[in-house]
Every structure is written in C-alpha cells, then in structure tokens.
Amino acid sequence: MLPRDMLRYVVVSTLSHRLRSALTALGIGIGVAAVVLLTSIGEGLRDYMLAEFTQFGTNIVAVNPGVNTTFGMPTGVLNTQRPLSLDDAAALRRVPWVVAAMPAIQGNASVKGNGRERRVTISGVGPEMPLVFSFRVALGSFLPPDDPRSPRAYAVLGSKLRKELFGERSPLGERVRVAGERYRVVGVMESKGTVLGFDLDDAIYIPAARALEMFDRESLMEIDVLYEEGAPVDEVVKGIRRVLSARHGGVDFTITTQQQMLDVLGSVLDVVTFAVGALGSISLLVGGVGIFTIMTISVRERTFEIGLLRAVGALRRQVRRLFIGESILLAAIGGVAGLLFGATIVRLVTLFLPGAPLSWSPAYAFAAELLAVLIGLVAGVVPAQRAAMLDPVQALRAE
Amino acid sequence: MIELIEVCRDYVVGDQVVHALDHVSLRIPAGDYVSIMGPSGSGKSTLLNILGLMDRPTAGIYRLDGVDTSTMNDEELAHARQHQIGFVFQSFHLVPRLNALENVELPMILAGIPPKQRHSRSLGALAKVGLSKRADHRPNQLSGGERQRVAIARAIVMQPKLLLADEPTGNLDSKSGGEIIAILEQLNGQGLTVLVVTHDPAIGGRARRQLQFRDGRLLHDSGQS
Incomplete structure (x- = not known):
C-alpha cells in the first residue's frame, strides 16, 4: 500500500465522523494546551528569576569565609578559619x-x-x-x-x-x-x-x-x-x-561564581517547569483514554470493513497500520489545535498583561505535540491489534 | 484449477464437534460455472470460505492451481486472495464513505498499484458491469442491484481467475437478481471460473454444474457421471 494512499484512507475515515473525531481530538487538544500553558508559566518564571539575578551582572565571583564542609567535623574544635x-x-x-x-x-x-x-x-x-x-x-x-x-x-x-x-x-x-x-x-x-x-x-x-x-x-x-x-x-x-x-x-573560604549560582537556579527552575509540564500531561493521558474508547468503538462498528479488507488481500499488519494511523491522526489534530489554542492564550495574556511571567517555549510545544502523537500511538495499539486479529470470516458475517 | 481431497472442517461448539465439511472431494476445472446449493448449515458457506482462502481445512488437501494451500502462510494467502480470487457477498460490503470508483479501487490500493493505473482499470471494471455513469456515487445513492454490480466490479478489477459469490442475489428483487446473474454468466463466458452459493433453485439451476450439500457432505454433483 502506497504511503499517500494509506494517509488518504486514514484521513477519509477520520473525517467521515466529523463530530466524533473533533470531540476525541478535543480531549488531546485540551491536554496539549494545558502542557503549553503550564510550561509557559514555568519558563516565564525561570526567565523572571534569572533576570532578577543577572541584573547585578554576570562576571562576578563571590568569596565567603568558611568552607561548605560535608563532613560532620565539630567546627568549634578544629576551627582554624x-x-x-x-x-x-x-x-x-x-x-x-x-x-x-x-x-x-x-x-x-x-x-x-x-x-x-x-x-x-x-x-x-x-x-x-x-x-x-x-x-x-x-x-x-x-x-x-x-x-x-x-x-x-x-x-x-x-x-x-x-x-x-x-x-x-x-x-x-x-x-x-x-x-x-x-x-x-x-x-x-x-x-x-x-x-x-x-x-x-x-x-x-x-x-x-x-x-x-x-x-x-x-x-x-x-x-x-x-x-x-x-x-x-x-x-x-x-x-x-x-x-x-x-x-x-x-x-578556609568558599568561592562561588555567578555562573554556578545561575546554573543551580536554572536547574531548579528546569525541574519546576518539567513538573508542571508533567501535571499538564495528565490531561493528555485522559485524552488518550478518549482515543482508545473511540477507536475500540470504531473497530466494532467497522468489523465488516475489516473483513472485506482482508478478503481483498489486506495483510493483518496493513489493517493494524490503518487503525493506528487513525488513532495517531486524531491525536495529532488535537495536538495542533491545542498548540494553537495555548499559543493564542499566551499571546493574549502577554498582550494585556505585559509583565506576566509567561514565556512561550517552542521546545516544550514540540515535546507536547510529540507526546500527543505518542499517546495516540499507544492508545491505538490495542484496538488496532484487535482489528488485525479478527477472523475475516467472522468479521464478514457481522452486519 | 480447484482440487479438494477429503477436506474436513470441524468447529468446536461448547463440547460438541460440528462437522461443517465432512470429507469433501471435488475437482473444478478452470472456466467452469458451478452452483453450490443446500439448506442453511449444510456447509456451503464454509466450502466457499475455504475455497476463498479465508478459512483453512481441519483435514484434507486443497490445491489451487496445483499449489497445496496448506503450506501457505498468512502473507501468501492474502496475496493469493488479492490476485487470484474475487469475492461477491450477499450484503455487498461496500465501504459507505467511499464512492463507487473508490470502492472498486480498494483492492488495488491495498496492492500498492499507482493511482493512474488504478483509475483506468477501475473505470474499465465499472464499464464491464454497466455502471460507468455512477462512478462518483456513494453506496447509499445506489440501488441494491447497482451496489452489487459495484461489488462485482471490485471483485474482478484485479483480474482474478476465480470468482466466489455468496448468495449474490439474496438481498435483491428478482429483476436485479437476474441482471446480476447475467453479468456473472457473461464474465464466465470470458473465461472466469464462477462459483455461486445459493438456495434459490432457479438461480442454481442455470449453472453448468450443480453441487448439492447436506450436513457437510457433497450429496449430489451434476458434473460427475
């Protein structure tokens, strides 16, 4: 099967249930929008904090008395500081x-x-x-x-x-x-x-x-x-x-470069951004469950079509790919919609509240879309496998 | 072309074994026109599924064009279905969201044939069943007889040698049913081997050779002397 034919088949069958596909994609869209917004807040917070710290200049090394010791030595006794x-x-x-x-x-x-x-x-x-x-x-x-x-x-x-x-x-x-x-x-x-x-x-x-x-x-x-x-x-x-x-x-002193401080701060803020992104991903998972449900229903409804495809020479793996393709397409459409929605919100907020710590991060947006597609893939595997393993004789008997 | 030797197909239903086919032996030469008749549960559909490589015998040998099909794997079976066998079903089984032409194209799409070639071949197949003018109609815009003609076009578009029709007139009125049978006979006249499963004696009787099934056994074969 030629790739463009496969794509066309998948697109046509996804579009044949417009409302249902749109609602399913919406679940993923909300998840992606949540990830985009939350990571934007995280990144914005990071930019804000780093700006606060670098306003004193970055070419600074601080020297403090004492050593940050990791040993439990009683400092009063051996204090030669x-x-x-x-x-x-x-x-x-x-x-x-x-x-x-x-x-x-x-x-x-x-x-x-x-x-x-x-x-x-x-x-x-x-x-x-x-x-x-x-x-x-x-x-x-x-x-x-x-x-x-x-x-x-x-x-x-x-x-x-x-x-x-x-x-x-x-x-x-x-x-x-x-x-x-x-x-x-x-x-x-x-x-x-x-x-x-x-x-x-x-x-x-x-x-x-x-x-x-x-x-x-x-x-x-x-x-x-x-x-x-x-x-x-x-x-x-x-x-x-x-x-x-x-x-x-x-x-008997400690030297801290501004860069070290910024690195530590940066890595802490990275964790924060990642954590809020992970929180947003929970809604992506919910969207994935939605796709799984719809794909399961779709396989059941189109049982005769699966039987027919097999009768006219489709391999099990072709059937599997067609259904996984639909699942991925739903997720990808939802993902793009979510990205647009999230980006619009970020834009609007920064337009009306210029000081808001929001920063659109393309890397996280890309990661969110990729995650959405991955969730589509995973959600589609079981229904697609069920479709592929159907006995064609039984499938054709279904009305 | 078709050779069955002592073919059995058993189903286990609960703790009972049902012999859907019971030691059936049969030879059908290329170009033949055969009807398979018998009451429901006589095994005629099971026979058709086995001949169409959709199902495998539990015992016995099925040779298609001299090749023992029991040695073929899933991929080879699918390939054989794609290139050697055409199916026509009682309830047409057209994909509702595709128009007539796209439905006919389906086997070629799966086979990876490029669009240009597909297009002309599908139009040719639709012309053979007299539906050229309805190529862009969806199944729900076609009458029952027209739908079955689209299904026949789909079955012959890969130029198979064997056409298997399972109650092709079962959902049609007698007039369109007659048209469908006429098309099948015309295709047979062009050298296609045609097998029709039916319980309508009027339709079965038109075939050159008639097989009678009961309880999984070949009861009567008009072609055997």
Missing part, C-alpha cells in the same frame, strides 16, 4: 583579569536625619560597588576611593531612604546618624526595586571598614570580585584561590 579581611580584598585586586574586588558586609541599624529616623539595611561596601553591581548613582557621587582601612565617614542613601528622610529635598551634604555615628551624605542611588523581597532602595551604603567597626566584626561577609568580560572564569577562580590560600595558609 581566618577572617576575610579588607587586606584580602585589596590582595585580590592583583589577581589577573580582576577589575575590582569589593568587600561587603551587611547589618541593620537605625538612620537618623532631618529630624526623622528609619531602620534600614546598612551595607558596608567599597567605592567600586556601582561598577561591580551595575548600580547607578542618581544624585551626587558614590563613596570616594579613600584608604580602605580608614575611609572618611561618607554615606550614600538608597532612593527610598532618601525619600523617607528628606522627601524631595536634596540630601547632599546633609548629616545623618547611622547607629549613632555621624556620616555626611554624598550621593543617592538610583531606584533598583526589590529583589526577592529584599528592598535595595531602603538601604544606606557606607565604607566597609566603618561597617566592620559598627557591627564589631572581624571578618567581611563577602568579597565580590568583578572580572573582565570574556575572561576565563576557571583561571580567575584559580587565581583567587591561590592568592587567598597563600595569605590564609589553607583553603
């Missing part, structure tokens, strides 16, 4: 490809100014922060490049803190008290919004050395190393490790 110091940060600037190494420390304290008081996040940072985190100054300038060990008492306000304390008035040159200490405001940052619930605008930025003193800490919380665009990350990491372990006499 040395603090990450300002000098460490200074030393890291000499590592090849490194553009900036910025000490960072965070805490909470109250800020008083203009007769008002507000409790905000205190970030002790280096003067390179705008460069490292691609964070721009709106007013004035950022912290000046003073001697890192004894910087002047200057502060830069987050946009929200500025509004709360000074309103529309320029705070430049004003004095504020941070945890009782006097600082002079030299700049205001641009608004950056919240990242994962953390308000970057409700903060004040002061030199790291002063923050260490303020919080009475020995060690920095983190050193953020910015390296040149396009530099080999592995080499940068090696350089950092070499310099720091020489200074500390061992590896």
Whole structure:
C-alpha cells in the first residue's frame, strides 16, 4: 500500500465522523494546551528569576569565609578559619583579569536625619560597588576611593531612604546618624526595586571598614570580585584561590561564581517547569483514554470493513497500520489545535498583561505535540491489534 | 484449477464437534460455472470460505492451481486472495464513505498499484458491469442491484481467475437478481471460473454444474457421471 494512499484512507475515515473525531481530538487538544500553558508559566518564571539575578551582572565571583564542609567535623574544635579581611580584598585586586574586588558586609541599624529616623539595611561596601553591581548613582557621587582601612565617614542613601528622610529635598551634604555615628551624605542611588523581597532602595551604603567597626566584626561577609568580560572564569577562580590560600595558609573560604549560582537556579527552575509540564500531561493521558474508547468503538462498528479488507488481500499488519494511523491522526489534530489554542492564550495574556511571567517555549510545544502523537500511538495499539486479529470470516458475517 | 481431497472442517461448539465439511472431494476445472446449493448449515458457506482462502481445512488437501494451500502462510494467502480470487457477498460490503470508483479501487490500493493505473482499470471494471455513469456515487445513492454490480466490479478489477459469490442475489428483487446473474454468466463466458452459493433453485439451476450439500457432505454433483 502506497504511503499517500494509506494517509488518504486514514484521513477519509477520520473525517467521515466529523463530530466524533473533533470531540476525541478535543480531549488531546485540551491536554496539549494545558502542557503549553503550564510550561509557559514555568519558563516565564525561570526567565523572571534569572533576570532578577543577572541584573547585578554576570562576571562576578563571590568569596565567603568558611568552607561548605560535608563532613560532620565539630567546627568549634578544629576551627582554624581566618577572617576575610579588607587586606584580602585589596590582595585580590592583583589577581589577573580582576577589575575590582569589593568587600561587603551587611547589618541593620537605625538612620537618623532631618529630624526623622528609619531602620534600614546598612551595607558596608567599597567605592567600586556601582561598577561591580551595575548600580547607578542618581544624585551626587558614590563613596570616594579613600584608604580602605580608614575611609572618611561618607554615606550614600538608597532612593527610598532618601525619600523617607528628606522627601524631595536634596540630601547632599546633609548629616545623618547611622547607629549613632555621624556620616555626611554624598550621593543617592538610583531606584533598583526589590529583589526577592529584599528592598535595595531602603538601604544606606557606607565604607566597609566603618561597617566592620559598627557591627564589631572581624571578618567581611563577602568579597565580590568583578572580572573582565570574556575572561576565563576557571583561571580567575584559580587565581583567587591561590592568592587567598597563600595569605590564609589553607583553603578556609568558599568561592562561588555567578555562573554556578545561575546554573543551580536554572536547574531548579528546569525541574519546576518539567513538573508542571508533567501535571499538564495528565490531561493528555485522559485524552488518550478518549482515543482508545473511540477507536475500540470504531473497530466494532467497522468489523465488516475489516473483513472485506482482508478478503481483498489486506495483510493483518496493513489493517493494524490503518487503525493506528487513525488513532495517531486524531491525536495529532488535537495536538495542533491545542498548540494553537495555548499559543493564542499566551499571546493574549502577554498582550494585556505585559509583565506576566509567561514565556512561550517552542521546545516544550514540540515535546507536547510529540507526546500527543505518542499517546495516540499507544492508545491505538490495542484496538488496532484487535482489528488485525479478527477472523475475516467472522468479521464478514457481522452486519 | 480447484482440487479438494477429503477436506474436513470441524468447529468446536461448547463440547460438541460440528462437522461443517465432512470429507469433501471435488475437482473444478478452470472456466467452469458451478452452483453450490443446500439448506442453511449444510456447509456451503464454509466450502466457499475455504475455497476463498479465508478459512483453512481441519483435514484434507486443497490445491489451487496445483499449489497445496496448506503450506501457505498468512502473507501468501492474502496475496493469493488479492490476485487470484474475487469475492461477491450477499450484503455487498461496500465501504459507505467511499464512492463507487473508490470502492472498486480498494483492492488495488491495498496492492500498492499507482493511482493512474488504478483509475483506468477501475473505470474499465465499472464499464464491464454497466455502471460507468455512477462512478462518483456513494453506496447509499445506489440501488441494491447497482451496489452489487459495484461489488462485482471490485471483485474482478484485479483480474482474478476465480470468482466466489455468496448468495449474490439474496438481498435483491428478482429483476436485479437476474441482471446480476447475467453479468456473472457473461464474465464466465470470458473465461472466469464462477462459483455461486445459493438456495434459490432457479438461480442454481442455470449453472453448468450443480453441487448439492447436506450436513457437510457433497450429496449430489451434476458434473460427475
């Protein structure tokens, strides 16, 4: 039997029961649409999260004190961990490809100014922060490049803190008290919004050395190393490790590249997308049951036709193929309809709610269609096999 | 052309064995015109199914054109049905969603014959049964007699040597029935071997040779002297 004749035969018999075929295909269509929509939400969520994380730039390596140990060693006894110091940060600037190494420390304290008081996040940072985190100054300038060990008492306000304390008035040159200490405001940052619930605008930025003193800490919380665009990350990491372990006499710190963080985050979000896709596939399975039912009925109704086909020389496998073909066709039609429907919904939603975390993913759409066809195949196997195994004499006797 | 030697066909119904065919021996030369008669349950349909390679004997030998059919596998049987045998059924068995021409094409479609050749051969077969003008009609737009003529066109389109008709006039009035028999006889005149199962003595009596069956046994064979 020529392939196009087989296709024609399958198409004609599918179209001969328009309503029934349409309803059966609808079951699969709903399933595919569900998979498309759910994976679009998953992908959208992923894009949103990754965008949140990469807004600080991607060429960053974070160095934290301590080692993520997987052994149950009591850390109090064998603690030879040395603090990450300002000098460490200074030393890291000499590592090849490194553009900036910025000490960072965070805490909470109250800020008083203009007769008002507000409790905000205190970030002790280096003067390179705008460069490292691609964070721009709106007013004035950022912290000046003073001697890192004894910087002047200057502060830069987050946009929200500025509004709360000074309103529309320029705070430049004003004095504020941070945890009782006097600082002079030299700049205001641009608004950056919240990242994962953390308000970057409700903060004040002061030199790291002063923050260490303020919080009475020995060690920095983190050193953020910015390296040149396009530099080999592995080499940068090696350089950092070499310099720091020489200074500390061992590896008592953890290096995390932005890429690693993104990879971990990405793989978590991949699992989420896959899981919601799998949930959607349940409705595909229900559609498959529908196809199975209709194909079983169809084989019963067309028993004489099967007998006739066999009488005029059809092989069992030809009969089997014809019925599996119908089953696959139903699923494929439903799948395409579902894809169109799902894509339309995604388009409409993004049109009216531009910020919605929805992202049409062709890979998942293709996978959904493929899955639909596969379900059609599986649903058709048993009825088609039943048709193929019919005794032609018995089949011809059926009316 | 056809040679049956001591052919039996037993069915097991419950715990009873029914002898649908009981040691039937028969020779039918090519080009013969044979009617098979007998009451229901006499085994005439079983005989037709075995001759048409739709069913296999439980015992005995069936040679078609000198070839022992018991050695053939499913694929060879299907191939033989496709190329050597044409079937005509009492209730026509046309596929309702296909028009007359497409119904006639069906055996050629299954055989993988290209569309152009199929088309001309189907039209030729429809012309032979006098239905050229109805090629694009669906079965439900045709009368009973016309439907059976489409079925005959389908049976002969592969140019078989043997035509098996199972009660071909059973669902027809006597006028269209007569037309159908006339067509079969005309085909026989062109060299086709024709076997007709019927319980209508008027139709059976027209055949050159008449076989009488009862209880699975060949009771009377007018061709044997």
